[in-house]
Amino acid sequence: MLEKALQGSNRYWGWIFFLLTLIGIGFACYLYQLRHGLGITGMSRDVSWGVYIAQFTYLVGVAAGAVMLVIPKYLHHYNPYAKVVIFGEFLAIAAVIMCLLFIIIDIGQPMRMMNMILHPTPNSILFWDMIVLNGYLAINIICGWNSLLAEKKGVPTPGWVKPFIFLSIPWAFSIHTVTAFLYAGLPSRHLWLTAIMAPRFLASAFAAGPALLLMVLLLMRRLGIFDPGPRPIQTIAITVCYAMIANVFFMLLEFFTSYYSNIPAHMHGLDYLFFGLQGYGQLVPWMWTAAVCGAVGILLLLIPPARRNYLILTFACAAIVLSTWIDKGVGLVIGGFVPNPFDRVTPYHPTLPEIAIAVGVWAVGAFILTVLYKMALGVRTERRLI
Amino acid sequence: MSMDRRKFLKIAGLSALVGLGGSEAFELLQPGAVDASEGHEGEGEANEGHEGPYAGDKIRWGIAIDIIKLGENPAMAKKIITTCHYEHNVPDWGNPKDAVKWIWEDDYEHSFPDSYNDLMAEKVEGMPFLLLCNHCDRPPCVRVCPTKATFRRPDGVVAMDYHRCIGCRFCMAACPYGSRSFNWLDPRIALKREGRKLNPRFPTRMRGVVEKCNLCVERLDAGKLPACVEAAPDIMIFGNLVDADSPVRKVLRERVSMRRKIQLGSKPSVFYLV
Numbered sequence: 107m108l109e110k111a112l113q114g115s116n117r118y119w120g121w122i123f124f125l126l127t128l129i130g131i132g133f134a135c136y137l138y139q140l141r142h143g144l145g146i147t148g149m150s151r152d153v154s155w156g157v158y159i160a161q162f163t164y165l166v167g168v169a170a171g172a173v174m175l176v177i178p179k180y181l182h183h184y185n186p187y188a189k190v191v192i193f194g195e196f197l198a199i200a201a202v203i204m205c206l207l208f209i210i211i212d213i214g215q216p217m218r219m220m221n222m223i224l225h226p227t228p229n230s231i232l233f234w235d236m237i238v239l240n241g242y243l244a245i246n247i248i249c250g251w252n253s254l255l256a257e258k259k260g261v262p263t264p265g266w267v268k269p270f271i272f273l274s275i276p277w278a279f280s281i282h283t284v285t286a287f288l289y290a291g292l293p294s295r296h297l298w299l300t301a302i303m304a305p306r307f308l309a310s311a312f313a314a315g316p317a318l319l320l321m322v323l324l325l326m327r328r329l330g331i332f333d334p335g336p337r338p339i340q341t342i343a344i345t346v347c348y349a350m351i352a353n354v355f356f357m358l359l360e361f362f363t364s365y366y367s368n369i370p371a372h373m374h375g376l377d378y379l380f381f382g383l384q385g386y387g388q389l390v391p392w393m394w395t396a397a398v399c400g401a402v403g404i405l406l407l408l409i410p411p412a413r414r415n416y417l418i419l420t421f422a423c424a425a426i427v428l429s430t431w432i433d434k435g436v437g438l439v440i441g442g443f444v445p446n447p448f449d450r451v452t453p454y455h456p457t458l459p460e461i462a463i464a465v466g467v468w469a470v471g472a473f474i475l476t477v478l479y480k481m482a483l484g485v486r487t488e489r490r491l492i
Numbered sequence: 493m494s495m496d497r498r499k500f501l502k503i504a505g506l507s508a509l510v511g512l513g514g515s516e517a518f519e520l521l522q523p524g525a526v527d528a529s530e531g532h533e534g535e536g537e538a539n540e541g542h543e544g545p546y547a548g549d550k551i552r553w554g555i556a557i558d559i560i561k562l563g564e565n566p567a568m569a570k571k572i573i574t575t576c577h578y579e580h581n582v583p584d585w586g587n588p589k590d591a592v593k594w595i596w597e598d599d600y601e602h603s604f605p606d607s608y609n610d611l612m613a614e615k616v617e618g619m620p621f622l623l624l625c626n627h628c629d630r631p632p633c634v635r636v637c638p639t640k641a642t643f644r645r646p647d648g649v650v651a652m653d654y655h656r657c658i659g660c661r662f663c664m665a666a667c668p669y670g671s672r673s674f675n676w677l678d679p680r681i682a683l684k685r686e687g688r689k690l691n692p693r694f695p696t697r698m699r700g701v702v703e704k705c706n707l708c709v710e711r712l713d714a715g716k717l718p719a720c721v722e723a724a725p726d727i728m729i730f731g732n733l734v735d736a737d738s739p740v741r742k743v744l745r746e747r748v749s750m751r752r753k754i755q756l757g758s759k760p761s762v763f764y765l766v
Contacts, residue, residue: 143699144659145676150589154664154674214659214674214700221639221658232638232662293632293756294668371606447670448598449605452588 107258110484111477117329118480125473132466135459136211144214147460152452153443155212157464162208164314164435165471166285167307169201169242171315173278174345180271186337190323192257195250196478197319198278202243204471211463231287238281245274250478258485282307289442297375298442300363306356307434312349314430316342317403317423322475324420332483336414343419347407350426354400357433378451379441386444386451389437396432399425546734551647553627553707554733554761555718556740556749561727563619568724569597572622575723579708581696583682590682592673594705595624595720603764604752616766622728624720625650625671625705626752626760633663633672642702648733648761649707657701664702668753669760675699733761 114122139146149156175194178184210216227233248270256263283304289295290303300306320342326332364372377383379393403425412418445451456464546552562568576595577584583592601608603621631650633642641657644650664672678699683690690696694710697703708718716722721730731738740763749763 143675143677145590145699147676149676151591151593151664151673152588152670154661209660212660214661214702215657215698218639218656218658221641221656225639225656227638227640230636230638230662232636232660236638288662289665292636292666293758294753295665442665447605447668448602450602 107254107481107485108477110488111480113484114480118476121476122473125469125476128469129466129473132463132469135462136466138459139211139463140216144212146457148454148456150452150454152446152450153440153454155439155443156454157456157460158208158212160435160439161464161467162205162212163285163307163439164431165201165205165208166239166282167311167430167434168315168318169198169205170278170282170308170311171313171319172198172246173275174312174316174349175319175342176271176274176278178341180268181275184341186335186341190319190334190338190342192250192253192482193323193479194315194319195246195253195274196482197315197322197475198246199243199250199478200471200475201315202239202246202281203474204467205239206243207467207470208464211467231284231291235281235284235288238277238284242274242277242281245270245277249274254482254485257489260489279308282311289438294447295442296371297379297438300360302356302359306353306360309349309353309356310430310434313346313353313426314434316349317346317426317430320346321420321423321427322479324416324423326479327416332486339416339419340413343407343413343422346423346426347404347413350400350404350407350430353430353433354404374445374449375441378444379437383445384451386453388453388455389440392432393437396429396437399432400429403429549646549648549734552733552761553648553712554731554740554763555624555707555721556729556743556747556763556765557622558727558729558743558747558765559619559621560766562622563615565727566620568727569620569622572720572723572728573597575719576705578688579691579719580694580706581679581683581690582703583679584686585677585682590676592675592679592703594673594703595622597621598623604750606753606755607750621764622720623669623671623752624762625707626669626758626762627705627707629759629761630757632666632668632756632758636662636666638662645709647712649709649712650704651706651709652701652703654695654697654701654703659700659702661702668756668758672702672704674702729765 147156147158172194175187175191179187179191210219213219222233222236249267252267253263286304286307289298290300292298320339323332323334323339323342327334361376364376374383378386379389380397381387382390403422406412406418406422406425412422440454443452443454573593573595576582577593580594582594585591597620600612600616600619600621603623627648627650629648631642631644634644634650637643638660639656639658641653642650642663643653659674661674664674675697676699679697683696708716708720711718717725717730718728721728729740729743731740733740735741743765744763747765749765751760751763754760
């Protein structure tokens with residue numbers, strides 16, 4: 107089936123080479139990091155996780171978001187999703203691979219990675235995160251690949267795949283719950299030490315994943331590659347809208363508990379992110395951009411005529427992707443380290459090589475997504491299904 | 493037929509889960525870890541007769557830092573820090589971003605940020621505090637480490653295996669005391685730049701691993717006192733917290749002491765005498 111990804115227009119090859127260039131730059135910077143150590147990044151003793159772990163956290167959400175298509179399709183037999191569910195599964199594959207890459211580039215001794223398996227430690231949440239993420243990757247490869255093979259042969263998806271599809275549903279919830287537990291169980295990191303971290307992560311995931319997918323679907327429609335039809339587009343848009351409302355609601359709950367209780371340690375993290383702390387307000391413009399984008403996105407998705415206009419819909423999805431990305435991919439991780447255990451603020455500025463490496467990983471994800479989508483579309487064109 | 497297969501998968505899945513949960517499986521999978529986490533002290537049967545917070549332990553090392561004495565002679569702080577950092581070949585990068593520190597100085601406000609009193613006595617306000625790994629009874633760093641590279645010895649020392657650490661820095665996020673440092677760059681570069689004479693009895697580290705105060709386990713195991721205690725025996729009072737007659741227990745009985753962030757329940761074994 108891979109041959110489908112080896113034939114395409116100049117536009118297709120242009121995109122592929124663009125991604126390969128970004129991957130190449132990122133890889134070169136990674137070799138530089140491998141040689142000199144993580145000191146080439148902006149991370150420090152106080153802010154000891156940065157862009158890499160933040161991207162990882164965001165992308166776990168994108169991966170989990172695919173379940174918002176799998177549930178209607180397989181649990182409720184919602185057939186308008188029949189043609190798009192595979193794109194959700196392939197997005198999950200690309201996102202999980204990016205997650206794993208972000209972990210690998212973040213660890214100081216990547217050649218010792220297998221110590222996680224040689225010395226399994228069930229009291230570490232990272233151990234369980236490794237299990238659920240790799241499991242989710244395997245499940246989605248099994249489901250996505252076999253659905254596509256069945257489509258190619260013009261037969262229904264084989265029965266033995268069904269249990270894996272059903273398994274993928276709780277598993278999607280598990281990956282983001284376990285990822286939230288990485289943060290939510292640490293004493294003295296007040297921004298993270300909250301029981302609604304997992305629900306917040308899930309709500310944000312179910313907004314971010316489908317919104318990103320919808321943007322890609324609308325782009326494919328615009329480029330004349332694939333038209334999912336109006337019904338799936340509208341249903342995904344409504345899913346994004348509800349999930350985003352839940353996400354914003356959870357965020358407001360955090361604000362209430364912190365500020366009404368008036369406990370300084372509980373307020374400091376949010377203070378730093380939204381209002382500035384001890385004269386440092388590096389992330390304030392980011393967080394308010396996220397807040398405005400989230401509100402605008404929800405408003406546009408709530409109004410049916412706006413939602414039906416694909417230009418506005420694309421804009422609304424982009425606003426929600428940006429909002430959730432800033433919230434989880436920028437603010438959450440860095441905000442958790444500020445103030446540090448000594449109540450001091452250490453600013454964090456990612457370096458150019460650090461950003462290039464992160465962009466390189468995103469490009470790997472886009473590359474995998476492109477190849478997988480190209481194969482799916484190739485199969486359908488061949489069978490004259492689209 | 494397909495039902496049978498599904499049934500089989502169910503049973504196989506369940507038994508795999510049960511297998512994963514059982515501790516025996518882990519013992520079988522990683523026999524080395526047990527050896528690694530066994531200390532030389534505290535082995536053997538529990539101290540049955542003893543009661544109190546350390547009941548059941550034979551040895552539980554702890555340090556009480558006399559802040560009043562340190563305040564009277566603040567130059568000692570530097571001596572203690574230098575002694576420790578030279579003993580363990582801890583590099584001085586000269587910048588906070590790459591900083592590696594095992595023991596360092598800070599003021600009261602930042603050492604005890606959650607019990608800071610705006611109307612504190614001026615004397616306390618300016619007093620130097622020495623901060624180091626608390627060697628907690630319930631160390632959050634050990635709980636989160638995915639490879640058991642950091643582990644608690646039976647004598648209470650929270651130790652590091654620099655050869656097993658993968659550098660994920662989960663322990664740094666978990667430590668409520670900011671006691672852990674990461675080797676962002678090759679520490680040997682800074683040591684070479686300093687032109688310092690290395691201590692051949694303690695290994696230098698490589699980049700990409702976490703390190704922190706080890707309460708001088710290498711010295712304890714050789715029957716010696718920790719380097720900081722040796723450098724300032726009247727400021728750093730060391731001993732076995734289980735033994736009611738030890739110097740540390742004696743001084744804790746007589747003086748008012750504090751521990752950092754006790755509300756977290758990690759139970760530090762570093763005390764501050766005020």
